[in-house]
Amino acid sequence: MIGGAELTRFRELLQRRLGWTFADSDGGQTMTVLEERAAAHSLSARGYLDRLGGRRWAAEIAELAEALSITETYFFRHSEQFRVLADRVLPERIAARAGQRVLRLLSVGCSSGEEAYSLAIVAGQARPGRDWIVSVLGVDANRQVLAQARAATYSSWSLRETPPEIQRRWFEETEDGFRVADEIVEMVRFAEQNVAVDEPQLWQPGRYDVIFCRNLLMYLTSETASGLITRMTRALAPGGYLFLGHTDSLGSHPEGLEMRYDGDTVHYRRPEPEPAPARRPAPRAAPPVEPAPAPEGDVHERAFGLMIDDRFAEALTLLDRHHPSGTRDLLLRGVLLAQLGRLAEARAAAHRLMDVGGPHPDAHHLLGVCHELDCAEQAAGQYRLAAYLDPAFAMPRLRMGLLARRRGDHRGAVVHLQPALELLAREDEERITLFGGGFGRLALTTLCRTELDACGVRP
Template structure:
């Protein structure tokens, strides 16, 4: 099979049409990307360069890429093939709608929780994610509101630049002067984003062709930006990404796409909105599920029950410090691989984070069967049961708090559940206790059970929920 061949600069490598076709098909499967015919030359260059970097022929390189999970190399390909040009507050008309319409509506809806969660899909070098953070911080009614922004991209090098948070004046070319003075600090290489902003933003390496149950947890985000990415994806990957983003929006949450992207006039689960010449989408409210069967009350534990072991003593497999570091970065799949296969609290928590709730519940029950009552394992069961029966979850949290009176996390969860069902007095009792206990809570427990929040954010959450209960401190 001869056909056309492409000559790659930088070396005497000739890429056959068959190898290039195979490479494009692999990229579609691994990254979900599609390519136009005019991209063939640059794509051949990348194939030749990556094969040469590993000392392989193009055929050997493709065989290796086909036959194994080569995560690091897929990240290199994403870096080599990504289009990364962006700047702060790009498409200002969309940010105007965000400031004037969307954020005020979400702030009114979130007055009880005082938390705003935003997501930037295909965040590149971070300008969009930081722009969202600045807009949300400026819009929030007070400093007790928590703003979190997640930026995701498959390009590892772009994410490194995003975490550095230093940009040239060209990246700020559409940034108003007052915003530049307030939220950026001059440094030798340009401008650094202010700490108040960078502290609200985290960046996650993610390939949109794959799933991540934690990242795409249902009803997790109030606002999602995904601009000028869909046009580069295959139809199947784009459709699945739209489904995940829609599901991940809270009821009434908003989705912004690029001007070249359209979901038609009646997208599934979304309403089309128009303002200031901008089209955007709002998630339709979903009716709550009714008719849950009340769970039986939890069994009583005798007062002589042994104390709960510390969370750090549960896992004997893998490097626990590395696992916790991966969890802090929301890299739960990698953390699960590192944690090993044996039953452990850490493994159970990671299974729950990845949406494998039945496995997490089984792990917790096996831990209890093998070691007797353990506050951490009962708390994990409570986390699992929150998805299907709040009453059973409360029972498990009560057991956890009974077994370890210094354990802040079950008191916090019981307070939030009480708030959800309108029991402000009960919520205040639990939240007050959690607020006091958080100052000395075990750091590993915060990583394991904090839901992505650190000690300071959890403390702020307790205080804002107490304010909403009308409690004076």
């Protein structure tokens, strides 16, 4: 029989690992979960708690998140917030992002994905043209609901607040329910993330235009909630917006944010920095004599040559020594990081490239390469964006064809491999070197022909 001491210790461990807080009324459910998880590992309650507290146990933390999460949600929940998003927030952010043509939105505690897809639908409808990229990321600690989110198929109950015109435009009725349109699915990706942990890749400063974090803070300890608010504030772009649930409040003067009120909807905006006052320049001192830096072109060509010789680490060291800032150098740096297996840094380099130069087909292709190891669906989505942004780009077509072959979709493979074969003859030599995996034009063309032959097509 589990006693009060074990229950108290279990709650303390959950607070430490997940940042969750519990009311006295939650005791019955929490004790049941403790009993079930201990039994699942053939351990006593004390033995289970010792193991949970003694070392990192990521798989079990994911199981606990599934067992204890409250996951009920639906599309366009609290529709007044989506109205403000569409009418006020997104037009403002679109004007701010006109040079980059990218909108980034984050759903924290996304559960089974309805909120993330709702954000994508609203942002997709608001974007000025097809050349704008809408990127929505949904994060949650519950692995089970994330699997449901990636399936993108929902019951009619999940669409109970969805306007009929949106349901007709963005959902397809299937035998299993209602599936979100592929165009929206391609805008959204999901990641397992414990909000009690500061993940630098997720919380990059100034990254997101809009963050939704609704009805989550109330379940967190004050320390975890405070840390999460700080990270969300930091991750908002200047002028970006934070939406919380009706049960959450940051007060009227939250640090780093300004409160906005629209009708009966409260939300928060990260203010843009005020321009610094002009200063009278100080007298100039004679600059110290330094050796002239190597011309940028020389640095790039030397690093590129090292990459051709498979000397990736040396090439990266050379680039970093000269602080790459141009788009060619940023792309080369991202490819080198991917070759060295430093995928999180490679993804960050690709996003930085888009921050500097706006929608960039090579950056999206690099993201696809990074995602092939962990999520083929996300990789295919990035390749589709690369091919859309540059219809003459052969490499994403080739990769999409190979992914289709890998999952046994011969018809889909042919759709991509045939144009890839034609485009490879005119593909830029530098792109082949960057993304060909060490293979030249002839080898890639042979590979494309071989794969088409395997699909029953004689090229």
